[in-house]
Amino acid sequence: NCPLTKAKKLKHFQTLSTMARELLDSAQWFSSSSEALKDEVAKLMRPVEADDGHCFIEEGHPINEFIIIEEGFLTRTKNLKSSDGNLFIEEVGPGTVTGFLHVAGYEDEKSFATLAADGKAKVWAVQGKEFQAMLASNPQHALEVIRILSKRMRGGVNTFRGALNRNLASLQEKRLNKSLSKSITSGHEFEKEKLKVLCYDTTSWVQENFEPQVKAFNESQGEFEIQMDFTQDRLGVKTAKYASGYQAVCLFVNDTADAEVMWVLSMCGVKMIAMRCAGFDRIDTKAAQTFGISVTRVPAYSPYAVAEHAVALLMTLNRKTHMASTRVKMADFTLDSGLLGVDIYGKTVGVMGTGKIGQILCNIIAGFGVKLLAHDVYESDDVKALGGTNVSQEVIFKTCDIIFLMMPLLPATKHTINEKVLPLLKKGVIIINTSRGALIETGALVSGLNSGIIGGCGLDVYENEAKYFFQDWSAKSIEDNTLVSLMGNNRVLMTAHQAFFTREAIDKIVSTTVDNLSNFLDGKRGSDLPNSVC
DSSP, X not given: OOHHHHHHHHHHHHHHHHHHHHHHTTSTTTTTSOHHHHHHHHHHOEEEEEOTTOEEEOTTSBOOEEEEEEESOEEEEEEOTTSSOEEEEEEEOTTOEESHHHHHHOSSOBOSSEEEESSSEEEEEEEHHHHHHHHHHOHHHHHXXXXXXXXXXXXXXXXXXXXXXXXXXXXXXXXXXXXXXXXXXXTEEEEOEEEEEEEOSOOHHHHHHHHHXXXXXXXXXXXXXXEEEEOSSOOSTTTXXXXXXXXXXXXXXXXXXXXXXXXXXXXXXXXXXXXXXXXOTTBOXXXXXXXXXXXXXXXXXXXXXXXXXHHHHHHHHXXXXXXXXXXXXXXXXXXXXXXXXXXXXXXXXXXXXXXXXXXXXXXXXXXXXOEEEEEOSSOOHHHHHTXXXXXXXXXXXXXOSEEEEOOOOOTTTXXXXXXXXXXXSOTTEEEEEOSOGXXXXXXXXXXXXXXXXXXXXXXXXXXXXXXXXXXOOTTSOOOOHHHHHHHTOTTEEEOOSOTTOSHHHHHHHHHHHHHHHXXXXXXXXXXXXXXXXX
């Protein structure tokens, strides 16, 4: 009851209120709000000085306060279902307001992620109930908060407007075609359940082959329907928002779905990723599981196509038929050392990776009368039956005249051909890669070609192909100097990831992808899907 003590407390409160008021002038939600509202909010703000790791909001728990950061940084993470780790989502710093939407607009809303201090941090907290009571006592402030929320929501206009337009168009289409989209079963009417799919990285063959197959599926189904739209853009952080309003996306080998993209896709409502290929090394499967997104693939389409293309690269590179054809078309019928090849018969050939494709390749190449060596962690009885021998990588490097890379891209197989391997290789070796570009360290390949250690290389894949392959760069300047040098090297034969590209393979890719979408429509999720990745 001492007047002096009361005066000190009042001065301390006024100091805190002044500090809080100054912070609001630069805070993202309140910087342009009225002075009166900022004065009232400042009265509710309480300072919190946090050490590294201090948890402000825990995933799955109700959010009962919003936070304004003055100093330091907070990180937002999400628990990974498949492991003990956490998935990093974003870092927020000074001036950021977090939790405001939950406190202002939702009651007992549970947190999507965990928010914790990354190092020491100073924040100001406002209790949700106190803030709501303040709004209830002053309708003018409540109206201003509504205006603030509206302004912030307009910041995401590109994403939300796209979703709104698509949903309105879908609704309009349903109304216009209501009589066509209804079926009569046992006297009851029902509308077809529609799965909306956005197909990224679309080239002409994708749309030409998917559209008739999707149409045939829709005509054969009484209850379900697939609506597939197409975009030439590849999936990435900047293009993930295009999927707003779609339940599924269809991706190809160079689309990227890392943790950040998965987060955006989940916010857009995507529940399924249908890969129209076998590989999924650009998919963050842990993030997909965390955000509840099912991923399927086409595990096999035509292993014969890839194996046969590998042999085609070898024969063209060795016998220079592409060069000979160009000469003849120019009426040059001469022969010289530039067209000189070697017999494949009697050569030692190494096949690294003897899965389905590798086994088919072994069967083809054995017909040339070669000495067949193979390397795989799982020895193949079929390769042994052909007379092949499973050996170490070192034996293949040292003894083989021709090496085929047929293994998947894994941490253990990345840069199988590297600078350290070059001294081990038999001089003049021919290397063929129709699997994954990163199996070869590009710098080592260039060094090997320049030194003559590598006599020739047939590539259907390239380590840094994502920016260029499946797109027309003929009228643009290629910025990758290494790619340009490989394209201009007479001892290098390149095709643009077309080993899979046969009629049989495309039919299989399309039919399996549509089947995967159909299974999703049937209610299957995650590992219950026949061709599930996760």
